[in-house]
Amino acid sequence: MRVSTVILPVYPWREAREVWREADDLGFHTAYTYDHLSWRTFRDGPWFGTVPTLAAAAVVTDRVRLGTLVTSPNFREPVTFAKDVMTLDDVSGGRVTVGLGAGTTGFDASVLGGEPWSARERADRLRDFTVLLDRLLTEPAVTHEEGHYRAREARTIPGSVQTPRVPFAIAATGPRGLRLTARFGQAWVTTGDGRLGDDATPAQSRAAVRAQVERLEAACDDAGRDPSGVERVLLTGFTPDRALESVDAFVETAAGYAEVGITEIVVHRPIPGTQFEGEQSVFERIATEGAPQVAGL
Template identity: 45%
Template sequence: MILPEHRWWAAEPLWRMAEEYGFAHAWTYDHLGWRSLVDKPWFDAVPTLTAAAMATSTIRLGTLVASANFRHPVHFARELTALDDIADGRITLGVGAGGGGFDSVVLGQPALSARERVDRFTEFVELLDLILTQDRTDYTGTYYSAVQARRAPGCVQQPRLPFVIAANGPRSMRLAARHGQGWVTTGRQSESLDSWWRSVGELSLRFDAVLAEQGRDPTEVDRYLQVDAAPVFSMSSVEYFRDVVGRAAELGFTDVITHWPRADGPYAGKESTVEEVASEVLPEL
């Protein structure tokens, strides 16, 4: 995860290094402003990923996660189609319901309850899926509408680029089971590392049950764990990162997502740790 906070002359080398080091995928946040960094420099996800696609050639790229707080599926489908074309089929869409932070108020929109956010999220995913997979789409919902929205030329990846759907609750998990090629979780907020890992295990078991309920083959759905939602930064040391990857694998996760270390504040660490992880841990996977 490379936060979209740097001018491109400083950001480009990070995306190039992520590919050169051998990471399977590289992501960025999709926010208008984020938590303690809301008054700091911040750039949009779509042009950032466009530039990253031009600077790389093999690594998969994506949003983690695109937010229903400020995006409309009709326009976003066009952006995603262009991104997937520029990246030659290397884009993965991580998508989430949108929280209650800066993104939810900066446009002056009314506050939504948790249930309403999931209702909106369901429409967001369903409409995106329709627009990206059929030639013309008409849709009327509570939060989104479309009138003869076109797909052409469609994604490079067929029938569309893969969705990785963020979900902790039962309704969002069912949405992930229906429409996702992947599921991503941050676990449940906890100040204790042990309790965070317990929550991750519980959510993984719950997702197993939801997949079975929806008739999905578990091997068809990748499982992503955003490991820096834990109380300890995963890149705090090579040995700790190795332990994190092992514990995630034991719980059935196919992929883990860490953050590129920052100089201070959230995810503070040393860039040298990334290089050490790449040389010592990635070859073991």
Template identity: 45%
Template sequence: MRHGVLLLPEHRWPRARERWILAEELGYDHAWTYDHLMWRWLSDKPWFSAVPTLAAAAGATSRITLGTMVASPNFRHPVDFAKELVSLDDISGGRMVCGVGAGAEGHDARIRGDRPLSRRERGSRFEEFVDLLDRLLREKRTTLHGQWYTVEDVVVQPECLAAPRLPLAVAAAGPRGMALAARYADVWVTSGAPNSFESERYDRVVPLLKEQLAALDDACAALGRDPSTLRRLLLTGGSVGGVLESVESYRDSAGVFRDIGFTDFVVHWPRPEPPFRGREEVLFDFATTELGGAR
């Protein structure tokens, strides 16, 4: 199982830099940050942009994979974002993963005065967003006259360092999203119950996650894709709780989710206050004993 950590983009760079470097030194395989203009409970607190943060993190580290968790069409356009992704890919030496999601209602969907979208419309927009982003990162020239995006003869250069493009991690819970992940994703992402921050202890969410894993297998089968070619990432700390209560719970939960089929396991860097309140010592102790890292 690959282990990851999510760092909220809330600290000025001198302090944030220390944590990105420490995440690598602790032995984590990947590190992520949220891609929002503003975010839920912290909408009136310091919050930095994901792309420059990841560019700086790429310059400060040398091994760890870096990613967005997750970018959405709420404020991203595929053409602009594709240019930023190939730049991040180059700066990081091919260590970038692009995590994408449909984008829920919230600050990012409202503060720019955009028209509110129904769930069906958000799903349709996300399908076109992922398809176009995939094409921009693969093709020499891309033209699309779609429902949501119109692009004409777009060239995105240089090409990604990894062929045919950098990895896509698609967050999905419903049938349309699962089908999208099965078609385009290198990594499927779930956080348990979609758009829920009602925390349940990790062992109690196993039935739901098993259902999601089975639905993903079915979506792969419908497209003729080998399900084993798609990594499965679980982001904990929202609806999946109790993981960082202790080193023992961290170790136990990782084993539980590995055994049901997850390949990647991500926790939030503990904060001294909600959301994601916890003790950094649990993160450090787990990493030094289980990941072979050092502080």
């Protein structure tokens, strides 16, 4: 099992520089950041742009992969985003993963002045966004006239450093999203089952994720694809587990989800006074002591 982290884009660069270097030095597999214009309880505080942040992080790191967790069509457009992704992949020397998801009805969905889309339209747009983004990152010139997005002789040259393109990690739990993952994803992302109540147990959460993994595998089988070729990523912080309480708690959490098919577990870098509160020393020990313990799972 791989161990990764999320660094929220809340730090001015004079601080963020060292935060991203820390992730590199601690040995995390990937350091992701949220791709939002703002997010929930952080809405009235500092929140910096995702693409510039990742570009700057690429310059000050050497080893750790970098990624979005996740980008949605709520305010992104495939042609311009493909150019950003190509550039990030170049600056980082091929260390970028693009997390993609349908988004929600929150701040990102209304800040540009439009009405939030229905769940069906968000799923439609994620499909169309992913289809075109895949073409843009694998073909030097693209004209595309289908679905919600258009491209006319769009150039993405010289293309991705990684071949055949930057990998996609698709966040999905419904049948349409899982089919999309089976078609385009190099990884699949879950935050657990949001339908579980506040009194849910870790065992119930693991059972729900097991069911999600089984549906992903079925979608891969239907698409004629080997399910083992899709990494399974759990973003913690939204399940009843307490992965940041201690190294032992992290190892127990990781082992439980490895048993149900998760291959990468992601923990948030602690932010005092928020839902991601935790001890920085524990976070660091998860990377240096916990990660080696779960590497073989």
